[in-house]
Amino acid sequence: LTAPFNDLEALERVVEQHGSELAAIILEPVAGNMGCVPPLPGYLAALRSACDRVGALLIFDEVMTGFRLAPGGAQELYGIEADLVTYGKVIGGGMPIGAFGGRGDVMDHIAPTGKVYQAGTLSGNPVAVAAGYATLKVLRDRPDIYGQVAEATRILHDEMLGIFTKKGIPVAINRVGSMISVHFGREKVQRFDDAGSCDLEQFNRFFHHMLEGGVYLPPSAFETWFISASIGGDELDKTLEVVGNFEG
């Protein structure tokens, strides 16, 4: 069963029709696979209460947002606690690994406490775990990194919006923390349908224009850009200079 992201009515319909049959609702709390699309105010809280109402688990896929938006991920940023959370390479410092965790009574179902056996060749792989541990230690010791990357992303957002507005190019720029994306041809992108009805050809022209100018963006309008702590004033200036030469 699916209900589009940010569509509360569709969610309520599914919950009403299927009620206690629902085992779980899983979503990215900030969508990162349609460009960056933040949850509308109250959306995550409505999901939380719908799950509580029918006894379903709320599962956040924090593969992109975990440790990126805050040490506690989107859960911390939006003040919503999920029952289970999934992580990917973010807990491996970029190395191949995945993890899930959450409420004690749910996790107690996993062996050796419970009956569900979970294992894999690379589970707990020492190299990936060491890389993840090193990354998380840096984040713990330098919490200012969160403000730094969010500020760089804000500057990129404001400046790009200024450039596109001056050129008369309609654009929606969405941003949460260090996640940002640019959708052409619309001024608001709040759902997948919005993202899908943007000017994808214009994005492709933009991507190639940026690449020729030496700025390698994610190659699809449906991908989020992640601003890292290595991106400083020089990189922003260079990026904005190339954006400034885009003719639309």
Ligand SMILES: Cc1ncc(COP(=O)(O)O)c(C=O)c1O
């Ligand atoms: C939000 C999200 N969830 C899940 C995955 C899948 O992760 P993995 O490739 O580690 O299975 C990805 C991959 O990038 C992702 O972006």
